[in-house]
Amino acid sequence: MRRNEALPMARESAGPSATEAADPGDTALSPRRHRVLLVDDDPDILAGLCHALETGGFVVTCASSLGSAIERLRRDTFHLVITDLYLGDEDLGHAIADVARERRPSPPVIVMTGRPTFDGAQEALRNHVADIVVKPLSPETLLATCRRVIHETELARRNAELESANRVLTSVLPRTIEMKDPTTSGHAARVVGYAETLANKCGVGEADRASLRLAALLHDIGKIGIPDRILTKPGALTADEMEVVKGHPQLGYEVLAPLRDHEDVRTWVYQHHERWDGRGYPQGLAGEDVALPGRILILAEVYDALAEQRSYKPAWPVEKIVALFRDQAGRQFDPELARLVADGLERQGSRFFAEAPDRLF
Numbered sequence: 001m002r003r004n005e006a007l008p009m010a011r012e013s014a015g016p017s018a019t020e021a022a023d024p025g026d027t028a029l030s031p032r033r034h035r036v037l038l039v040d041d042d043p044d045i046l047a048g049l050c051h052a053l054e055t056g057g058f059v060v061t062c063a064s065s066l067g068s069a070i071e072r073l074r075r076d077t078f079h080l081v082i083t084d085l086y087l088g089d090e091d092l093g094h095a096i097a098d099v100a101r102e103r104r105p106s107p108p109v110i111v112m113t114g115r116p117t118f119d120g121a122q123e124a125l126r127n128h129v130a131d132i133v134v135k136p137l138s139p140e141t142l143l144a145t146c147r148r149v150i151h152e153t154e155l156a157r158r159n160a161e162l163e164s165a166n167r168v169l170t171s172v173l174p175r176t177i178e179m180k181d182p183t184t185s186g187h188a189a190r191v192v193g194y195a196e197t198l199a200n201k202c203g204v205g206e207a208d209r210a211s212l213r214l215a216a217l218l219h220d221i222g223k224i225g226i227p228d229r230i231l232t233k234p235g236a237l238t239a240d241e242m243e244v245v246k247g248h249p250q251l252g253y254e255v256l257a258p259l260r261d262h263e264d265v266r267t268w269v270y271q272h273h274e275r276w277d278g279r280g281y282p283q284g285l286a287g288e289d290v291a292l293p294g295r296i297l298i299l300a301e302v303y304d305a306l307a308e309q310r311s312y313k314p315a316w317p318v319e320k321i322v323a324l325f326r327d328q329a330g331r332q333f334d335p336e337l338a339r340l341v342a343d344g345l346e347r348q349g350s351r352f353f354a355e356a357p358d359r360l361f
């Protein structure tokens with residue numbers, strides 16, 4: 001094959017190929033057919049790699065110069081860029097990696113080089129390229145590398161989306177509750193730590209601990225539905241107003257209905273004002289009717305209310321809290337849990353809870 005015969009494969013930016021034309025639109029990423037920008041200044045290599053990629057099911061756009069590659073990259077959307085490291089003596093791969101990083105979504109870049117050097121590899125790492133491969137490349141290696149890099153990129157992207165959604169749950173929602181009821185600033189995050197400490201000491205399994213952290217974080221979310229004039233009323237509430245406030249576990253249970261896979265989280269939120277002796281609300285459950293993680297949440301929540309200063313009371317000293325837990329063992333609280341906490345506080349003071357790991361999820 002003469003060198004120029006490869007050129008029709010090397011399409012530069014002259015227009016879409018047959019495979020490109022079959023793809024619906026330049027800007028939307030197709031979920032089935034991955035679009036690849038392939039850059040190399042050697043027409044034969046470009047043609048060979050292009051053929052291998054198209055045979056492997058990719059939609060390929062070819063470019064043989066830095067300028068045309070950058071132009072295509074800025075104009076179209078790609079799942080992956082594969083570029084030679086050098087164009088003549090010029091550094092091509094890194095310049096393209098810079099442009100790729102600015103794009104949203106940002107396609108991963110695989111750099112190919114026929115002259116692997118330590119400096120080149122270091123530079124590539126600095127530019128956050130997804131992989132460096134050495135030419136000549138077999139079609140199998142090329143396809144396997146492309147599929148792996150695309151898969152890893154999609155996983156990382158999905159992970160980032162989940163983390164962002166998780167931040168809404170673990171940060172935005174508790175802040176919303178605290179904005180509604182500023183007297184409880186930081187309360188939910190502290191209760192998470194206290195509950196986690198107790199769950200560890202009681203041997204609660206990891207799956208239940210994760211649900212308990214979420215329940216602790218969101219236990220007062222139902223307060224969003226309580227009118228401000230009642231929630232932030234200075235002074236004592238009337239009996240009717242108290243009944244409205246007592247509705248917040250039920251409201252929390254309803255707000256959390258979309259957490260379909262976390263029925264236990266909803267349940268423990270619903271039960272966080274129950275008592276061991278059955279005199280709590282909303283259901284008047286008694287003893288082990290409330291599961292251990294739920295009983296831990298009840299105690300952790302009260303501990304924070306006592307240990308922190310509130311508008312209506314100063315922070316209680318440890319001795320006073322210990323006395324209350326001893327007095328309320330078997331009444332308000334699970335007797336074993338209450339004794340565990342009272343003993344721990346007596347022994348270590350507030351350091352008993354200071355071991356709480358600083359993590360939510």
Ligand SMILES: [Fe+2]
Pocket residue numbers: 219220248272273
């Ligand atoms: Fe509450």
